[in-house]
Amino acid sequence: MSSNNNRELSYSLAINEAITQLMDADSTVMLIGQGVKSPWYVGNTCNDLIKRFGEERVIDTPVSENAMTGAAVGAAIAGMKAMVVHPRADFVLYAFDPIINQAANWHYMSGGQSNVPVVFWLIVNRGGEQAAQHSQALHSVFAHIPGLKVVMPSTAYDAKGLMIASINDNNPVVFSDDRWLYSQKGIVPEELYEIPMGKGIVRNEGKDITLVSYSYMAVESAKAVGELKKESVSVEFIDLRTIKPFDEDLIINSVKKTGKLVVADGSWKTNSFASEIISSVNEKAFEFLKAPSARVCLPDTPAPSASSLENVYYPDYKNIIDAIKSVLKWKKEK
Amino acid sequence: MDFSKELLKKLYCTMLRIRHCEESLIEPILDGSVRCPVHLYSGQEAIAAGVCSNLEEKDYVFGNHRSHGHYLAKGGDMNAMVAEIYGKSTGSAKGRGGSMHLIDVENGIMGVAPIVAGTISLALGAALSSKVKKDNRVTVTFFGDGATGEGVLYESLNFASLKKLPVIFVCENNYYSTHLHISEIRTNDNISEIAKPFGMACFKVDGNNIFDVYEKSKEAVNLCRGGKGPVFMEFLTYRLRGHVGPDDNVQGSHTDIRPKEEIENWRKKDPLIFLSSYLLKNNIFSQQQLDEMKKEVEKEVSAAKAFAVNSEKPSKEELNYYVFKQ
Ligand SMILES: Cc1ncc(C[n+]2csc(CCOP(=O)(O)OP(=O)(O)O)c2C)c(N)n1
Numbered sequence: 001m002s003s004n005n006n007r008e009l010s011y012s013l014a015i016n017e018a019i020t021q022l023m024d025a026d027s028t029v030m031l032i033g034q035g036v037k038s039p040w041y042v043g044n045t046c047n048d049l050i051k052r053f054g055e056e057r058v059i060d061t062p063v064s065e066n067a068m069t070g071a072a073v074g075a076a077i078a079g080m081k082a083m084v085v086h087p088r089a090d091f092v093l094y095a096f097d098p099i100i101n102q103a104a105n106w107h108y109m110s111g112g113q114s115n116v117p118v119v120f121w122l123i124v125n126r127g128g129e130q131a132a133q134h135s136q137a138l139h140s141v142f143a144h145i146p147g148l149k150v151v152m153p154s155t156a157y158d159a160k161g162l163m164i165a166s167i168n169d170n171n172p173v174v175f176s177d178d179r180w181l182y183s184q185k186g187i188v189p190e191e192l193y194e195i196p197m198g199k200g201i202v203r204n205e206g207k208d209i210t211l212v213s214y215s216y217m218a219v220e221s222a223k224a225v226g227e228l229k230k231e232s233v234s235v236e237f238i239d240l241r242t243i244k245p246f247d248e249d250l251i252i253n254s255v256k257k258t259g260k261l262v263v264a265d266g267s268w269k270t271n272s273f274a275s276e277i278i279s280s281v282n283e284k285a286f287e288f289l290k291a292p293s294a295r296v297c298l299p300d301t302p303a304p305s306a307s308s309l310e311n312v313y314y315p316d317y318k319n320i321i322d323a324i325k326s327v328l329k330w331k332k333e334k
Numbered sequence: 335m336d337f338s339k340e341l342l343k344k345l346y347c348t349m350l351r352i353r354h355c356e357e358s359l360i361e362p363i364l365d366g367s368v369r370c371p372v373h374l375y376s377g378q379e380a381i382a383a384g385v386c387s388n389l390e391e392k393d394y395v396f397g398n399h400r401s402h403g404h405y406l407a408k409g410g411d412m413n414a415m416v417a418e419i420y421g422k423s424t425g426s427a428k429g430r431g432g433s434m435h436l437i438d439v440e441n442g443i444m445g446v447a448p449i450v451a452g453t454i455s456l457a458l459g460a461a462l463s464s465k466v467k468k469d470n471r472v473t474v475t476f477f478g479d480g481a482t483g484e485g486v487l488y489e490s491l492n493f494a495s496l497k498k499l500p501v502i503f504v505c506e507n508n509y510y511s512t513h514l515h516i517s518e519i520r521t522n523d524n525i526s527e528i529a530k531p532f533g534m535a536c537f538k539v540d541g542n543n544i545f546d547v548y549e550k551s552k553e554a555v556n557l558c559r560g561g562k563g564p565v566f567m568e569f570l571t572y573r574l575r576g577h578v579g580p581d582d583n584v585q586g587s588h589t590d591i592r593p594k595e596e597i598e599n600w601r602k603k604d605p606l607i608f609l610s611s612y613l614l615k616n617n618i619f620s621q622q623q624l625d626e627m628k629k630e631v632e633k634e635v636s637a638a639k640a641f642a643v644n645s646e647k648p649s650k651e652e653l654n655y656y657v658f659k660q
């Protein structure tokens with residue numbers, strides 16, 4: 001296939017291209033979910049899919065999250081590569097049973113006889129005064145569950161490569177993206193390619209402190225890194241891309257060098273995946289740590305409606321800068 | 335059935351209050367001073383007015399994402415609702431909920447929530463509590479045709495019937511759930527049939543005809559109050575505005591796929607026009623009297639807007655309030 005190496009694509013159209021190309025290449029790939037016909041739900045990620053592949057393989061559904069998710073799991077068990085999209089992560093809460101009880105446990109419970117190549121595609125859609133039931137990011141919950149993989153791309157390039165890797169994976173994968181990323185542009189190769197699951201990437205090399213994030217918080221992190229550069233603070237910034245499994249070695253090696261760690265995660269602080277990263281660094285690299293690690297997360301509070309509260313609820317690059325500075329300043333009290 | 339002049343005035347004014355309050359939100363939505371998602375109730379007023387005017391203050395209602403009408407008809411304070419929609423600390427949920435989380439416990443508005451079918455089982459529990467406490471309350475749960483896709487509706491119908499709970503399931507069938515016509519989500523549009531196998535009373539009602547709505551709701555409330563509940567009611571209606579905001583096509587998502595002629599036909603069946611022409615034709619009220627009622631309502635609506643606009647936003651120091659009751 002000829003390839004234009006400099007083509008720019010938005011994050012959402014990179015997802016669209018990934019699904020389109022895989023559906024073209026593999027007739028067992030199918031997509032089911034609410035709103036695949038409607039940009040109000042899924043942006044332009046599902047553009048033309050029904051037109052190209054028909055309503056048997058691309059299905060807009062009744063409001064029936066539990067059954068539709070179970071159907072995707074069942075289709076996967078029966079040999080399809082099934083994807084189910086929840087246009088808001090909040091709606092997936094009706095579908096915990098097929099995801100957690102069934103899909104995540106299935107391969108283990110069957111002693112390896114049956115596997116579930118399904119993608120649970122959850123779109124985080126928040127801000128805009130939408131309040132508590134239309135704002136939630138649940139990746140940390142899913143990362144807690146054995147048998148589920150969880151990917152969280154932050155760039156258009158990764159979105160395409162990880163969507164393809166997710167669909168091709170033999171196991172249930174939670175693909176968690178964020179409407180705040182959809183207009184991000186980046187260079188995206190035209191051909192099919194995979195980003196290996198569980199591999200993070202160093203986006204900026206540095207020596208003073210390690211900053212880890214994923215999904216939308218990686219965008220805020222990149223801004224923080226740029227600002228801090230102006231103040232001669234050298235941040236090693238790792239975009240994890242997949243949180244389950246996660247690239248522990250990449251983080252440990254970086255912390256061995258910097259001795260300091262901040263993690264920025266878009267979910268609530270208590271039991272956020274940030275906490276998991278920090279404990280694994282404590283376990284594996286304690287002797288290299290020169291300061292307590294810090295988390296930049298949402299407060300343990302439901303999403304508010306009023307903009308005055310939203311403005312302080314969602315952390316941004318300034319909160320990351322503050323956290324980095326306070327870790328850098330830390331001194332052991334005598 | 336006889337409708338007293340007083341009752342007719344009450345029904346008309348309730349519908350008018352809802353319509354004017356809803357339409358007053360359009361400008362602030364378009365100019366960005368209202369930011370939260372707003373699902374307007376315009377076109378469906380007869381249902382909220384007709385159902386709620388049969389309820390007592392102590393009775394409970396639960397709603398969904400399109401619940402401004404339920405809230406106002408059940409006696410919710412307009413100022414607090416509009417302030418909530420503006421995200422102000424004087425709002426019914428102190429700016430924490432927005433349009434989709436109206437509440438007024440004192441007036442029996444127990445809560446509304448935009449997770450489709452999310453409050454149906456809560457209504458079940460409220461009715462259960464009335465049964466245990468023998469407080470003779472009736473609980474109403476309002477939901478749309480879209481909610482018939484959710485399994486929890488059927489689980490709730492079964493349990494309500496099994497335990498003979500005083501709960502009324504009100505399905506406002508406006509033929510669309512977001513971008514999908516009912517024919518794309520069901521093999522038939524005969525929603526009231528779904529409750530029949532559970533052995534409860536089922537009504538299918540013209541939701542734009544306030545007289546039918548009122549009479550059938552009275553029957554349903556009486557059944558529940560007399561220990562003969564639950565009841566399922568399907569009201570046929572149509573929203574005159576977009577799924578969210580005034581017009582999905584104007585606002586950029588271009589997802590209103592409803593045919594123009596269909597919208598025009600339903601405009602002719604506007605429940606407010608239906609009632610006002612009845613009132614005029616039968617010389618129950620003069621045009622002048624109707625105009626006076628309208629003026630009163632307009633006054634209330636602009637006062638509510640002024641109240642909302644002049645109220646403060648919640649201060650950021652209060653971000654983590656209300657997570658737990660202290
Ligand atoms: C569990 C869940 N899934 C999906 C949605 C997205 N959604 C918002 S409103 C709606 C459908 C509304 O249709 P209907 O119930 O008929 O009410 P209407 O808007 O017509 O009043 C949907 C699917 C949601 N809010 N909750």
Ligand SMILES: [Mg+2]
Pocket residue numbers: 478479480506507508509510511512
């Ligand atoms: Mg509807």
